Amino acid sequence: MFLDRKDLEDMALFNDKAEKLRNHNFTKKVTDGFGVTVSAKEGEPINVEKRFPTDESIESFVLTLRFFIQENEAPSFKNMTKMYSKLPDYSKEKNSFLNVRKGLNDYLNxxxxxxxxxxxxxxxxNRRIFEIxxxxxLAHANQAKKRKYDKWMANPLVGTILQEEFINIICYILRCVLYVQELNESLIKDFTYFRL
Structure with missing residues (x-):
């Protein structure tokens, strides 16, 4: 079985969304560095300093990132797996994609x-933290997860530490997305060449 025009269009959509993430101000901020510094002095409250992208930047970034996670979206990892599965077993891109997807799922689980x-x-x-x-x-789609999120964020120290971990998780997902973007570009180029 071979890739068809729709597969290539979906790969191109994946790449368009990936490029949007690559150029997002969130990506620029985390590339420059982010983190948390916690300091305390006896008799004084704990001081928590956050060096994070803005909340608006995170929300905007995650809005696009959801395309790769939600199974009903054409560029989701699940749907990309269906496309890559059409390639022959000896395909370098197929094996690389399947390894990236397995690595992502192993990391999230x-x-x-x-x-x-x-x-x-x-x-x-990591998946549970990401989904909460x-x-x-961010999406308020699940009341149980909203209650859990609100509980975490009610504690400034716990909320900050978990927010940093959430940023680490979405950065890991971003690296996977950008790697798959390169695989897609290679396949699109090859298939375009063979169709000339």
């Missing part, structure tokens, strides 16, 4: 290595 957060016996995975921020804080 693993417990956070820096924080090792658990609550009520549940150890939070996305669907509880």
């Amino acid at each position: 693993s417990p956070d290595k820096q924080l090792n957060i658990s609550e009520d016996g549940e150890t939070f995975t 921020f996305l669907y509880g804080g």
Whole structure:
């Protein structure tokens, strides 16, 4: 089975969205560096200094990032898997894509290595943190996740640490997206050449 015109159009859409993320001011800010500094002096409140992209920048970035995560979108990783599966097994791009997707899912399904957060016996995975921020804080699509998000953010220290981890997670997803963009460009170029 081979890629068809719709597959190539969906790859081009993936690449357009990826380019939007590459050039986003969020990406520029995290490339320059972000983080948290916590300091305390005896008898004084804890001071938490955040060096994050703005909330508006994060929301705008995540709005586009959702195209790659939500299964009903043409450029989602799930739908891209269907396209890449059409390529022959010896295809370098196919194997690279499947490795990136597996790596992304392994990362999202693993417990956070820096924080090792658990609550009520549940150890939070990167996916859980990502989904609570996305669907509880930014998109408000799920009431249970919204309650969890609000609980986290009610504690300034916990909220800040988890927000930093959320930014780390979306940066990891971004790296995967940009790698797949390169694979897509290679395939689009090859298929365009063969159709001349």
